[in-house]
Amino acid sequence: MERAEIRVLDSYTVHIGQGMLKEAGKIVSEVVPPCRAVVVTDSNIPPEYVQTLEKSLEEKGFEINIFTIPAGETSKCIEKFIEIQNFAAENHLCRSDIMIALGGGVVGDLTGFCAATYMRGIKYIQVPTTLLAAVDSSVGGKCAIDLEKGKNLIGAFCQPSAVICDVDTLKTLKEEFITDGMAEVIKYAHINQPELFEILEKTQDLTQKIKNGTDGKTAIDVISKCVKLKADIVQKDRFDLGERQLLNFGHTVGHAIEAASNFKISHGHSVAAGMCIMARTAQKAGLCSRQTAQKIEHLNKKYQLPTATDIPLETLWELIKNDKKNATDGLTVVFPTEHSLCGLHKLTHQKFKELLSAGLEK
Ligand SMILES: NC(=O)c1ccc[n+]([C@@H]2O[C@H](COP(=O)([O-])OP(=O)(O)OC[C@H]3O[C@@H](n4cnc5c(N)ncnc54)[C@H](O)[C@@H]3O)[C@@H](O)[C@H]2O)c1
Numbered sequence: 224m225e226r227a228e229i230r231v232l233d234s235y236t237v238h239i240g241q242g243m244l245k246e247a248g249k250i251v252s253e254v255v256p257p258c259r260a261v262v263v264t265d266s267n268i269p270p271e272y273v274q275t276l277e278k279s280l281e282e283k284g285f286e287i288n289i290f291t292i293p294a295g296e297t298s299k300c301i302e303k304f305i306e307i308q309n310f311a312a313e314n315h316l317c318r319s320d321i322m323i324a325l326g327g328g329v330v331g332d333l334t335g336f337c338a339a340t341y342m343r344g345i346k347y348i349q350v351p352t353t354l355l356a357a358v359d360s361s362v363g364g365k366c367a368i369d370l371e372k373g374k375n376l377i378g379a380f381c382q383p384s385a386v387i388c389d390v391d392t393l394k395t396l397k398e399e400f401i402t403d404g405m406a407e408v409i410k411y412a413h414i415n416q417p418e419l420f421e422i423l424e425k426t427q428d429l430t431q432k433i434k435n436g437t438d439g440k441t442a443i444d445v446i447s448k449c450v451k452l453k454a455d456i457v458q459k460d461r462f463d464l465g466e467r468q469l470l471n472f473g474h475t476v477g478h479a480i481e482a483a484s485n486f487k488i489s490h491g492h493s494v495a496a497g498m499c500i501m502a503r504t505a506q507k508a509g510l511c512s513r514q515t516a517q518k519i520e521h522l523n524k525k526y527q528l529p530t531a532t533d534i535p536l537e538t539l540w541e542l543i544k545n546d547k548k549n550a551t552d553g554l555t556v557v558f559p560t561e562h563s564l565c566g567l568h569k570l571t572h573q574k575f576k577e578l579l580s581a582g583l584e585k
């Protein structure tokens with residue numbers, strides 16, 4: 224088992240290991256005394272995970288109420304938010320009670336936002352069951368729901384009280400979602416994790432080892448490396464005003480690809496293409512070497528992730544310029560600078576558009 228400490232104002236531990244669902248009762252009781260808990264999960268999560276978690280918590284004296292949302296991004300919406308809050312109120316949750324997210328990033332983001340706002344905020348626990356949620360969304364305290372106008376438009380920064388990552392749950396995850404999570408793993412390798420880069424480059428069948436490794440070692444190692452890097456960055460910049468923006472590598476263009484495709488191209492695939500486009504942009508602007516850009520492309524290919532997009536600049540640009548992260552006078556973008564290192568660059572919209580048009584060429 225691996226642990227990562229997230230030392231923000233309200234510190235918490237990320238527990239990463241095998242058989243962790245059975246340990247949930249013990250871990251949760253270390254951060255909150257036995258109380259009522261609403262467990263939010265989705266319709267694709269195998270029932271045995273829900274039962275194991277429930278049993279483990281009940282053995283420690285927690286009273287469990289389960290709320291299941293339909294699987295998929297469309298559940299990260301205001302209607303489900305209201306249903307969960309009503310469910311919590313009907314089950315008499317008070318300020319000392321908790322919510323628990325058992326699922327991927329959709330369940331995690333929605334539950335986190337419900338907990339952040341129910342009775343002005345109650346504690347919650349993240350139990351990620353996708354690779355993406357394990358390496359990214361369950362850690363760092365960003366939670367949100369979507370509006371018709373766009374993703375994550377209502378949200379909060381609200382750290383969980385603990386994260387419990389049971390790598391055994393990845394065994395039932397569909398291949399496409401493992402690949403999607405790998406894009407975020409690759410992102411960490413490029414930001415500042417040369418050791419992870421080497422693992423990604425040299426290991427044969429890494430995705431299979433993460434998904435089906437019998438001793439869980441590969442998954443624990445890869446996930447904990449990602450979480451430790453994210454912890455390091457989040458600790459220094461909790462509210463995403465500086466260094467945390469490095470975690471957006473590939474995301475400015477990636478989000479535009481995702482939205483332009485009407486979310487048919489998944490987040491991980493869009494971000495993967497975004498990283499390569501930014502690498503080519505940086506290379507053409509003289510900010511990184513050809514060799515660095517090629518290494519980024521090579522890793523995407525190895526993990527069957529895209530390296531480019533056919534969506535035209537003007538379509539992407541309409542979406543990039545309206546990104547909620549933009550300031551009025553321009554935007555901060557993440558460019559790779561050298562092997563396994565990225566930097567932040569503040570550019571005017573016009574300048575970035577010019578550079579990007581070169582980066583979009585294949
Ligand atoms: N808060 C953050 O910092 C942050 C960061 C990145 C992404 N996100 C958000 O995360 C969401 C995407 O998360 P995701 O990729 O985990 O998607 P997801 O939650 O939709 O899960 C993907 C699919 O896998 C299924 N599933 C989950 N765990 C399973 C398991 N163990 N076995 C079988 N099936 C399982 C789900 O039901 C779903 O169909 C997006 O809404 C995105 O905005 C948030």
Ligand SMILES: [Zn+2]
Binds near residue numbers: 359407474490
């Ligand atoms: Zn992402």
